[in-house]
Amino acid sequence: MGPLLLGNFVGAMLLRVPIGFALALASIITLWLVTDTPLTIGAQRIVAGITPFALLAIPLFILAGGIMNAGGMTKRLLNLADSIVGGMRGGLAQTNVLSALFFGGISGSAVADISSLGRILIPAMKARNYRAAYAAAVTAAAPIVAPIMPPSITMIVYGVVSGTSIGALFFAGIIPAILYIAMVMVAVHLTVRKRGFTDELVANTTNLELIGKTPKDERPHFWPSLVGALPALILPLLILGGIRFGWFTPTEAAAVAVVYALLVGLAIYRELTWKKLVSAFAESGLMVGLIMLVLAAAQLYSWALTSGGVPQAAAEAIFGITDNLVILLLLVNFMLLIAGMFIEANAALIIITPILLPVLTSLGVDPVHLGVIIVVNLGIGLITPPVGIALMLSAEISKVKLVSAVKASWPFLVVGLIYMLLITYIPQISLWLPSVLLGE
Structure with a gap:
């Protein structure tokens, strides 16, 4: 079967x-x-696949991000990121990377981040003489942090499928997200001078250390930028703090996020008009519909796999190769990378988790750690050829051929693979914060 x-x-x-x-x-x-x-079972499984209460957090978090974006959040977070890292080598590229961390704590979706940030930052990078392919590569690589950083949509899906605490998964993603952004920023620092700029700019610049830095008189001032972005930055803290202190569940936190986003857009930023609000609802509804369709169908596919005994057969086959945990984790990473290249992350997660979870937990792998491993691998698949959905989207925005974007992205792919191994073989990176804050 x-x-x-x-x-x-x-x-x-x-x-x-x-x-x-x-x-x-x-x-x-x-x-x-x-x-x-009976084929009517298929319809029942499709409906049952999207009825768990915890999945209600997905449309609510997406809506909260859409409202915050429509309400003036984007430019304030970009100003803050530019004020912090704009003076570094490759300042605008570094701003691109740091902005992804800020937005990841609001949208929970890499594709959403690329769609919103890419349309602003890619033209700005090209105007500063960055190579278009390099701009596409940076814009695709940085938002991989979104599925790792709470409130991650993919973490919510994994929590529902595996029965793992979504709150613990949210906290488990914080340190890995910060680590990933730090590693990408180092990669930008090392590659921007050699690969990032047009040959004309390099030839006409006497001080190569100044290449790509945002001029001081053009950079936003830090404190005013921080004050302006503070209402947006409070949202992730509100979500995590509410979960930590038991004020609300992750699903209830998503509803709180929507109310908070409305208050910020209407009363604080005062940029949220009825027209923008309707547009935010429409865009969020379209994204939610696409995600829920895939989730429902993937639940049916996963049920068919389970009914056919595929997880058990896969477990036997895996143990037939080796029961060495180090080698097994390496094989799992390889399988997840391949899946992430071709299949949408949430669908791949629903299909693969029932196969991997019993095998690896029987060998002592923590379900929370396994969730982070799966999410990281599927995220890296977003920039991995031949599909690489994130890379395809950023290349389209940058108006370059996909093959050019792929060539420019290999340093970030190397960083992603190193990061994947760190997350896999040092579980404390993921588990330390949940153990300290939640005792899990």
């Missing part, structure tokens, strides 16, 4: 069927061909 499920899914994808429909069709066709299961 497993090969037929996979074959039907791959066939649908080759026919360019959207992934949500491809997952559902593969499941229904396989159930129809090889089982006596």
Whole structure:
């Protein structure tokens, strides 16, 4: 049953069927061909896949991010990031990276961050003589932090599928997110002079250390920028603080985030108009619809896999290769990277988690740590050829060929692979903060 499920899914994808429909069709066709299961069960599983109360946090967090963005958050967070790192080598590229950390704590989605930040920062980088391909590579690599940083949509999905505490997953992502941004900023510092700028700029510049720095008189001042961005920065603290002190659950925190976003946009920034609010609802509704369609279909596909005994067969096959945890984790990383190249992250997570969770937890891997490993790997898949959804989107915004963006992105891919190994083999990076704050 497993090969037929996979074959039907791959066939649908080759026919360019959207992934949500491809997952559902593969499941229904396989159930129809090889089982006596009534096909009405398929409809029931699709509905059941999106009924867990915790999943309500996804549309609410997306809406909160959309309202904050429409209410004037973007320019204030960009000003803050520019005031902090604009004076460094490759200052605008560094601003791009640091902004991704700020936005990751609000949107929870890498694609959403690229769509909003990329349309501002990529043209600005090109205007400062950055190579278009390099601008695309930086803009694609930095927002990988969004699925790691709370409130991560992917973390919520993993928590629902695995039964793991979403609050613990949120806290587990904080230190890994900061570590990733720090590593990307180092990569920008090392590569921007050699790969980031047009040859004309380098040839006409006598002091190469000044390349890419935002002139001091053009940089926003730090304290006014911090005051302006503070209401936006408080939102992630409000979410995490409320969960930590038991004021509300993660799902309730998402509703609080929506109310807070409305208050900030209407009463503090005063830039949220009815027209912008309607637009934010429409854009958020479209994104939620796409995500929920994929989640529902992936739940059906995962149920079909489980019904066919695929997780058990996969576990036996894995243990047949080795029971050495170090090697197993390496194999898991490789499998997740491959999945992330071709399958939408949330769908891949729902399909893969039931297979990996019993195997690795039986060997002593903490479910929270496993969640971070899965999310990190699927995030790196966003910039990994041949698909690389994040890289494709940023290349489109930058108006360069995908192959050019891929060539410019290899230093960040190397950073991502090193980061992946650190997260995998040093579990304390993920588990220290939840153990201190939540005792988990």
